[in-house]
Amino acid sequence: MASILEQSQPVGVSHDAEAAQVFRIEPAKGWTAVGFRELWQYRELLYFLIWRDVKVRYKQTALGAAWAIIQPLFMMIVFSLFFGRLARVPSDGIPYPVFSFCALLPWQLFAHALTESSNSLVGNQNLITKVYFPRLVIPLAAVLGGVIDFLIAFAILLLLMLYYGIVPGWAILTLPAFLLLAIATALGVGLWLSALNVQYRDVRYTINFLVQFWLFATPVAYPSSLIPEKWRVFYGLNPMAGVVEGFRWALLGKSEPPGMMLWVSVAVVVLLLLGGLYYFRRMEQEFADVV
């Protein structure tokens, strides 16, 4: 056996290590571990799936990656007109366009990630039924694929801030943490919905509805200071409220730091994510049969 291995595996020490162990295929076991180690082994697949999604997204469009800017920009203009000008929604003393655009970026990242990840398993059923790999890679790639769009639109936000003469303080250093929180929220919900979607295609129809509803429950068009002080902790049950207020605080500096509300959001996300991971792992054993 050793000589065969040496012949067929001229490189890659790791292969020998993998080959040395016998793998047992057994019936579904119910709850299983998340399997981070295996996920790590398949990190290149994750990379290639993200790369595919990004590469293909704006293929055969006239405007290409400009769409990443156009979408939030037009939302911002509409919000500024209707909420800022007509309805005179307060914006914590920040010029309304920056106020809303700053919130729209994490919101669009989240909304896109949620929609894509929820449909990801069904959309990739040809892979699921023909090849083995840790299924978590699929919703993960769908969620992370939106980050590139976010970064492109982020450049516009910086220009907008420059125009209005807003200079962020040291708090900007915390921005990656809020970005992470937005991604984790989308992944947490996306894991649940993608696994449910495999069996119940009803999910597909509820997602648009869910995203719209969620947008109004999130302080994108209005500041969370509109919410009475004593209810604000409960407002944090919507993790995106914590994310959006966190973004405003980190970048624009004028709003108050999101205190207790943020910690409630973090706790909710951790629960969603852990629950989602275990539910997904439990259901994935049947994906290939059900999808």
Place this chain on the structure above:
Amino acid sequence: MSSDIAIRCEGLSKRYRIGKTDSYRTLRDVIADAAAAPFRRLRRTVSSNGNGNLADSIEPTANSIWALNDVSFEINRGDVVGIIGRNGAGKSTLLKILSRITKPTRGHADINGRVGSLLEVGTGFHPELTGRENIYLNGAILGMHKAEIDRKFDEIVAFAEVEQFIDTPVKRYSSGMYVRLAFAVAAHMETEILLVDEVLAVGDAQFQKKCFSKMSQIRNQGKTIVLVSHNMAAVRNICNQGLHLQHGHAVLQAEINQVVDAYLAGTEEAAEGPMEVETENFVVNEVLIESSSSPILKTFAPCEIRVRFQPKIDVGDPGVYIGFLTKELHRLAGLDLKDFTSLPPLRAGQSAEIGFSLESLPFLAGSYRVEVHLKDMSRPLIERVPRYYRFDVAETPVYGGRHLDSWFGNVGLTATPIARV
């Protein structure tokens, strides 16, 4: 587990739910299920003292089928195993379990070595991406590392013969190029165990030959291959071991020729079933192939083939296709009546006998199959009669009377020698 064994399955079983149970499973059922789950678990622990599978076996089986049922076998390292069986025998399910796509319902399999599986050619190919990009994407999906693909890249491209088009989106490829590229990626996986499902039937003859030699090369590297194929000639050629599956059971595991022969003998039994066969719109009473001059069929002797049938509906423009196949079901020749003549319309229930007279039967001694399609070109409607009709050509003197082995193929040629010395 001994290191000589690559795969060992014990009592491998897979049950699929079929029918309406799934579509009627609503969210309400799931919630009810979830509420009952803790109690079920309790019951299972109690019952598992005697028989761990009790919970499984008492479930109603009316709307579920066992695609695999208690399959046990061992595959040695370096073996090339052909899995043979009719459609629905469980071949693909077995490969899906071994490649970890789906879980078995019962039993287990031990896998000793890195597994690569090729259940479909071009899984994950994206039409908008170029050939180069798809090689990397497809390779990653099949479990190859980027460094591994980098190293093999030129070899893959050369094997697929797509050098000029490597930076063209694959949606502009011809289907042949597409398939070649897809197979090339998979064929260059570095794995100890390769699982292949009916993918050798793609591409043109030239490329198939190339695939076969690639498989032989993989085999000669001492790797283990498990192969599903309906192409018996190819299976005999590549494999050294065979596993015959029937209705989810492993019927026979042995040397490949023995298994193929047993399988073909089995299909012959099926081929000699009831003479009268029905399709959706036709009843076929009889298919006859006989020689007017002798009781047996002989090479180069005249003969007739006739199909007697009745349509169940009024047929405006009746047609018959007759195919001649080897016993491995390779098509040798075909005749379509419409190329010779046209028939008057047939009323429902009206009997008809249609066929051909052959001046000289061109087939060498051996067992052959006839396939029949009945048609109504006015609708149009084509129905394949769901069985093969067997006929045997007797061993009679051809080419001067010597015994003809497989080197002479299936078809006799009326030849005169040219010898200029």
